Amino acid sequence: MEPLLTFDEDLLTGTVVDRPNRFVVRVRFDDAPERAFLGDPGALEGTVEPGREILCSPADDPDRATDYDAIAVDVEGVYVSVRTALANDLFERALSRDAIPAFDGYATRKREPSLPDHGRTDFLLDSPDEETAYVEVKSCTHVEDGVAKFPDRQTERGRRHLRSLDALREDGYETHVVFVVQRPDVERFRPYREVDPEFGDLLARVRDAGVGVHAVTTAFEPPHYRLRNDDLPVELG
Template structure:
């Protein structure tokens, strides 16, 4: 890996990039050095707070997930919490995963909405996303800058290199219905603004090496394909398909999550577009 020669920019030397698939598959891209604390959910309140119970000890933890966490926030649900040693934090614990019971056994679902962006950076540095990193000898994009600004806010990353520029937004996916991973799990004005900006980038970037992509990180194992959640936010779903038509790249990927860390899983295909949302 190269050095940070520009403040705020990760520069990757492609000749030294970690590209061993076997090695990468054996090790998680995100680890929890302090381990994770197992507890049970008592309640969620005030949007960013959850009360949890560990034995007889009840305490409050932080959650950064502003969605509904549909089906994952029931009382007595097992949860995993990361623990910060930062003395300036008011709450030391952050909600990372919730356990979901299912036929044939349960599994962990990642609910931390910062994970997709962290996974993007780690996968880029390790050469694990061919769509972004290219083949081992390919230097298509060799640097990444987090949170580039646009008129109405910020996207998650700007990648640059010989291939040009790629603007990327990441989204966390925790909802699955009938083996279809869905986003969002609650109406999202912010998500619509991000898609609108990606559409603008894709349209204005045609022919000059500027592309736009949205990476949907599905933090659970039971989604076999991905699509927008029309029944939850029909405006987002309609805009999603307009973005596809405009050339925005949609990359749903699975993240394999558990107490030992988070791995990058397989790419998921998109669902068939509803007939009523055909382009034109």
């Protein structure tokens, strides 16, 4: 399958030393550890762990506090992408190719549109029947025994997004949330109720009310990102 995206910058292989804060991981390449920006502020338990192989890209910006960007971590032979913002690009590229059955014939009208009441969501789409559809995209990397789980930290922001989608649905708009699992070693998706039971309950409630809930998986095979599963089973319980 043709790649969704290709990473065109240099990649360096290092080893995770530690994670001093949510947005920084220290990486050893040859000598002293270097600081790399971590674009995924999640807990990342089992992923960003000392001793794991990590791919980083040099950042040529003297004003930055970090000299590298963390790109992906090798977890038992599988590269796990640690770039949360990339989920939107992967979804949009798959959408443009009609590669996700649930969105066949849809097209992007606008990214990060303002909502009628307040705030923003990730995408405003035109549906095949010329209606409006709002889509929120969530990046997911936590996997246990083949089950992708979101969120891996408490997320009031995520709960607020679900409530906004449900309010839009009540106003007559088509709404969806899409979980982009940025690793391929997955068989199904579930909300991570042990971490955020309210999010899990809310996700089930809005789906029952008519909000579309979808999940897909991607694979990073350096330097390419590919769509692996275009319709990952979603189990809400």
